[in-house]
Amino acid sequence: xxxxxxxLLVLGCINAIMVVGLNLHYGYAGLLNFAFYMYVAxxxxxxxxxxxxxxxxxxxxxxxxxxxxxxxGLILGGLVAAxxxxxxxxxxxxxxxxxxLAIVTVSAAFIMLNVVNSFTPLFDGGTGLFNVPPITGxxxxxxxxxxxxxxxxxxxxxxxxxxxxxRIFRSPFGRxxxxxxxxxxxxxxxxxxxxxxxxxxxxxxxxxxxxxGGLFVLYISAWNPGAFLPIESFFLLSSLxxxxxxxxxxxxxxxxVVIEGLAELSRYSPTFGNPAxxxxxxxxxxxxxxxxxxxxxxxxxxxxRWLRWYRVGAGNVVRRFPALRxxxx
Amino acid sequence: MxxxxxxxxxxxxxxxxxxxxxxxxxxxxxxxxxxTGLIGPNGAGKSTLIELLSGTLTPHRGSIxxxxxxxxxxxxxxxxQMGIARTFQTARxxxxxxxxxxxxxxxxxxxxxxxxxxxxxxxxxxxQEAALREEATELLDWLGLRDHLLAPxxxxxxxxxxxxxxxxxxxxxxxxxxxxxxxAGVFPETSRLIATRVREIxxxxxxxLLIAHNMGFLSTVADDxxxxxxxxxxxxxxxxxxxxxxxxxxAYLGASNARPELGEQVGSA
Numbered sequence: 001x002x003x004x005x006x007x008l009l010v011l012g013c014i015n016a017i018m019v020v021g022l023n024l025h026y027g028y029a030g031l032l033n034f035a036f037y038m039y040v041a042x043x044x045x046x047x048x049x050x051x052x053x054x055x056x057x058x059x060x061x062x063x064x065x066x067x068x069x070x071x072x073g074l075i076l077g078g079l080v081a082a083x084x085x086x087x088x089x090x091x092x093x094x095x096x097x098x099x100x101l102a103i104v105t106v107s108a109a110f111i112m113l114n115v116v117n118s119f120t121p122l123f124d125g126g127t128g129l130f131n132v133p134p135i136t137g138x139x140x141x142x143x144x145x146x147x148x149x150x151x152x153x154x155x156x157x158x159x160x161x162x163x164x165x166x167r168i169f170r171s172p173f174g175r176x177x178x179x180x181x182x183x184x185x186x187x188x189x190x191x192x193x194x195x196x197x198x199x200x201x202x203x204x205x206x207x208x209x210x211x212x213g214g215l216f217v218l219y220i221s222a223w224n225p226g227a228f229l230p231i232e233s234f235f236l237l238s239s240l241x242x243x244x245x246x247x248x249x250x251x252x253x254x255x256x257v258v259i260e261g262l263a264e265l266s267r268y269s270p271t272f273g274n275p276a277x278x279x280x281x282x283x284x285x286x287x288x289x290x291x292x293x294x295x296x297x298x299x300x301x302x303x304x305r306w307l308r309w310y311r312v313g314a315g316n317v318v319r320r321f322p323a324l325r326x327x328x329x
Numbered sequence: 330m331x332x333x334x335x336x337x338x339x340x341x342x343x344x345x346x347x348x349x350x351x352x353x354x355x356x357x358x359x360x361x362x363x364x365t366g367l368i369g370p371n372g373a374g375k376s377t378l379i380e381l382l383s384g385t386l387t388p389h390r391g392s393i394x395x396x397x398x399x400x401x402x403x404x405x406x407x408x409x410q411m412g413i414a415r416t417f418q419t420a421r422x423x424x425x426x427x428x429x430x431x432x433x434x435x436x437x438x439x440x441x442x443x444x445x446x447x448x449x450x451x452x453x454x455x456x457q458e459a460a461l462r463e464e465a466t467e468l469l470d471w472l473g474l475r476d477h478l479l480a481p482x483x484x485x486x487x488x489x490x491x492x493x494x495x496x497x498x499x500x501x502x503x504x505x506x507x508x509x510x511x512x513a514g515v516f517p518e519t520s521r522l523i524a525t526r527v528r529e530i531x532x533x534x535x536x537x538l539l540i541a542h543n544m545g546f547l548s549t550v551a552d553d554x555x556x557x558x559x560x561x562x563x564x565x566x567x568x569x570x571x572x573x574x575x576x577x578x579x580a581y582l583g584a585s586n587a588r589p590e591l592g593e594q595v596g597s598a
Binding site: 164167168171173174175176178179182183185186187188189190192193197200201246304305 | 383385405406407409410414415417421422423424425426430431433434435437439440441442443444446447448449451454458481497501
């Protein structure tokens with residue numbers, strides 16, 4: 001029973017890291033990225049192949065096999081995901097807007113999926129990777145104990161990324177991103193080229209995705225292309241919109257409520273017909289929840305505007321002309 | 330450069346959308362510390378001229394000498410950094426952002442817009458941020474939006490949006506301010522407030538180009554009026570003189586006999 005809850009919480013934290021990262025892309029900057037799970041997959045693969053040893057099983061082939069410490073592999077996964085995002089950005093975000101961007105990102109995810117699936121020397125193709133070493137190394141530990149260890153690690157990383165999100169939100173950088181999201185013509189007319197801040201937030205969000213993927217593979221110790229079907233990106237986006245796009249608390253709520261709550265609920269829904277339809281039921285439940293939220297609470301359960309943190313002083317009411325005073329010698 | 334020199338010298342400017350020449354050989358100057366009105370019938374090229382000045386459009390012919398530099402092809406961010414601020418024909422706000430953020434986003438050289446400083450080095454921009462917030466508060470107060478500082482800008486009325494746009498433009502500390510119909514669809518009292526404020530801004534030495542259709546409003550703010558028709562400058566002078574000009578009357582009444590050679594009257598008062 002304990003394992004059931006810790007397991008749920010670990011997966012919840014990992015999903016929350018993903019949605020918090022996606023929130024930087026879509027919530028903060030308005031970049032509609034349907035290929036988000038691709039960066040999760042890249043992080044997972046890189047973390048796996050850099051921490052595992054060389055392939056030993058017959059027929060299993062993958063690159064690297066460096067047996068690096070888990071945290072080095074994890075960070076490498078994040079960095080590679082971020083590096084790939086720079087390339088993707090150069091080809092897509094800089095040139096395309098909203099709906100076109102969405103189409104191209106979906107295509108990119110499918111291409112990536114097919115390459116990994118059919119090119120076995122890279123990550124062992126469709127069979128995928130297994131026996132990824134646990135972060136506890138050779139220490140003999142029960143699966144309950146391991147999930148507790150992973151819970152601590154994922155919770156700390158989630159907290160760190162939420163802190164980063166908060167710093168960005170409250171900074172002029174975050175304000176500029178929101179401005180670009182709302183109306184690019186305005187920020188451009190006031191001296192800001194859009195691509196630089198967009199590239200930064202794209203890279204930071206993709207790094208978080210890579211870290212989440214690495215944590216995932218270190219926790220469940222296996223990974224294959226079936227785990228990053230593009231539909232996963234839709235689930236992440238749905239949970240962000242339901243939770244409250246633009247608000248990191250909303251992102252976390254969405255991750256726990258939608259992905260955890262609804263997915264787990266649908267797992268325990270009374271079985272009828274083919275039990276293999278559970279995945280379809282999950283999609284239906286999330287779809288219905290998304291429609292209901294968009295209809296009745298389009299800003300999400302925790303709207304962005306709840307994040308106002310500052311007060312404007314009640315004093316210093318000024319009647320004189322205040323502008324340009326810094327220009328006066 | 331003496332302050333007597335105009336802030337902008339527009340020479341033989343031309344721009345076409347496809348086959349239609351929206352601006353076709355317009356030349357005039359905008360003075361520092363003065364309000365230059367820009368009038369003309371619909372399709373005269375007034376808004377296109379603002380788009381050209383703000384860098385959104387690149388002229389097909391002619392030059393825009395801003396403080397002696399031809400800004401053609403610079404693009405809006407660079408033009409803005411050089412000290413040209415604008416409002417939009419239909420007020421553009423960042424609807425989900427509070428009014429104060431709408432204004433603060435326009436300030437130049439914000440240290441905290443650097444991502445790494447934003448995340449890891451808050452002390453490098455905290456003081457500047459506080460100063461900007463105070464300045465934005467004062468500006469919005471000065472423009473009568475004191476009670477709306479934290480309201481999402483999307484909830485403002487049409488007139489309030491116009492006022493907010495002026496505050497936003499001033500936040501950029503412009504040397505040249507382009508106002509595209511700041512009183513369109515605005516309640517008369519707000520319109521009077523805008524007129525007063527525009528005069529006060531000009532008194533600070535800012536050059537202002539202002540498109541307007543309301544002659545009453547123009548007569549209270551504009552030092553000088555440039556009349557455009559069919560992409561050219563018909564005439565220029567004080568409003569009461571310009572109003573009696575035969576060609577201006579003809580252009581406004583729709584008689585299409587505004588002859589091309591009238592474009593030569595650039596700068597004549």
